[in-house]
Amino acid sequence: MSNQPDIIVLFSGGLDSILAAKVLEQQGLAVRCIHFITPFFGSAKAVPYWRKIYGLDIVSQDVGEEFAQMLRQRPEHGFGKVMNPCVDCKILLLRKARLYMESVGAKGLATGEVLGQRPMSQRRDTLHLIMRDAGVSGILLRPLCAAHLPVTQMEESGLVDRTRLLSFSGRGRRDQLDLAAELGVTEIPTPGGGCRLTEKENARRYWTVLTLLPQAGDRDFTLANLGRQFWHHEGENHYWLCIGRNSADNDKLAAAMQPDDMLLRLRDLAGPMALARSGADWPRHVLESAAAHAASYAPKAVAAGGPVAVRARQGQAEGDAAFEMDVTPQRVGEAWGEALWDDVKAVIRAEARERLAATLHGKHKPGPEDAE
Structure with a gap:
């Protein structure tokens, strides 16, 4: 240098x-x-x-x-x-x-x-x-x-x-x-x-993160690059689940974990790791639903034909707060899904039109026609 x-x-x-x-x-x-x-x-x-x-x-x-x-x-x-x-x-x-x-x-x-x-x-x-x-x-x-x-x-x-x-x-x-x-x-x-912002597949992930998290930061957008991405919505509450596709994804998800996140992993069988963003604050039924959805991507868990044990851990270390859930692997599209690009594009375009209209309105100087 x-x-x-x-x-x-x-x-x-x-x-x-x-x-x-x-x-x-x-x-x-x-x-x-x-x-x-x-x-x-x-x-x-x-x-x-x-x-x-x-x-x-x-x-x-x-x-x-x-x-x-x-x-x-x-x-x-x-x-x-x-x-x-x-x-x-x-x-x-x-x-x-x-x-x-x-x-x-x-x-x-x-x-x-x-x-x-x-x-x-x-x-x-x-x-x-x-x-x-x-x-x-x-x-x-x-x-x-x-x-x-x-x-x-x-x-x-x-x-x-x-x-x-x-x-x-x-x-x-x-x-x-x-x-x-x-x-x-x-x-x-x-x-x-x-x-990656020029690619529709990635953009639909980023826009969801940007608009549904209260203060989306660089770590959140980095997480959006990993594995399979799913969201669950209940009223004004939005729950974000990331599921690894392979061992490399699993390692990256573990490294991306924040203090309030939960890591979900099958206790007795091989399968993907899942990260529940801010999962420590999720209701128990949402966490169980996320665990069942993640388990559905593990062929051995599906082949078991019944409930499997999923270990949920908050924090990076093995000794951190953890508990187990028995869930039946199942993939329910209505519960966990991802936004479609066409829907995201429509929202982006609508927001752009609103911003343009607001800008033009701000530049408008009142004239005689504006007087009552």
């Missing part, structure tokens, strides 16, 4: 961010990449591998709670086709990157954005809006499409040679692949945003 970077590159692990870093390194700049992590994108485990194969100086920073707060407050610039707040996401990450830049004494920021590549966040007007709202005007360089954009402070000062920057635009990847070959980048990441 270089002690004094000249420029900080926002690094997703995708080809564009790799190329942006490499292009700046070719100019003799000390480049440090920053990789942001949330429940929706990013991987701390991948960073050592990226350092090795791409030869880049990369650090990581978790911004999951800040991202969750942005979702709770709703993104100012709205969602994309699914639940992806692309514009607000870029603004948030650039704000965090600027703070990091200032803390290490770097002189500017860079991204791998390409003009016109993405319909929501990489239009010319949106690129300007993002830069303005993130407070990075003049210090943000986009090396792959810089020839199409205004000159930055780094170019004016001579730190960066503008004539060696590029003029990529549009959604094609031919230019990027040719540049990768020229720069000796042989491992090409799979194209795509890499954000």
Whole structure:
């Protein structure tokens, strides 16, 4: 890791961010990449591998709670086709990157954005809006499409040679692949945003968590990534059950446990682990129903043909508060289910219309026609 970077590159692990870093390194700049992590994108485990194969100086920073707060407050610039707040996401990450830049004494920021590549966040007007709202005007360089954009402070000062920057635009990847070959980048990441918020299957889980938990945080969204997800509703009370699909899920569920959660597991038979979020506060009949539902995913429990013992434990340690329930494995769709994407989409769109109407109403200045 270089002690004094000249420029900080926002690094997703995708080809564009790799190329942006490499292009700046070719100019003799000390480049440090920053990789942001949330429940929706990013991987701390991948960073050592990226350092090795791409030869880049990369650090990581978790911004999951800040991202969750942005979702709770709703993104100012709205969602994309699914639940992806692309514009607000870029603004948030650039704000965090600027703070990091200032803390290490770097002189500017860079991204791998390409003009016109993405319909929501990489239009010319949106690129300007993002830069303005993130407070990075003049210090943000986009090396792959810089020839199409205004000159930055780094170019004016001579730190960066503008004539060696590029003029990529549009959604094609031919230019990027040719540049990768020229720069000796042989491992090409799979194209795509890499954000789970763009996927309908994940979004329907996240929206349920966001709207049914009183204060959904990054740990809750991380839990929503695991195993099978089910909800049970009784009036205004909502109960969240997660069931592991395999041993890896079981381990992750155990690690995700919070103090008020309950872990459910068959006492005498092999089967999935289930986590009841805030299960310590659930009525006994709901917990028993959850245990019966979880047991229905264990073939040996179903084959037993009658009640099986399920152990419920609150806390991480084996000695923590625990009790047993005898339940008959059964899968009752009406009791434990998951929201459909079409239903979630309708709610998201309706909420967006309401927010837009409220915004327009707030901008309306009373005139003579408003007087009684």
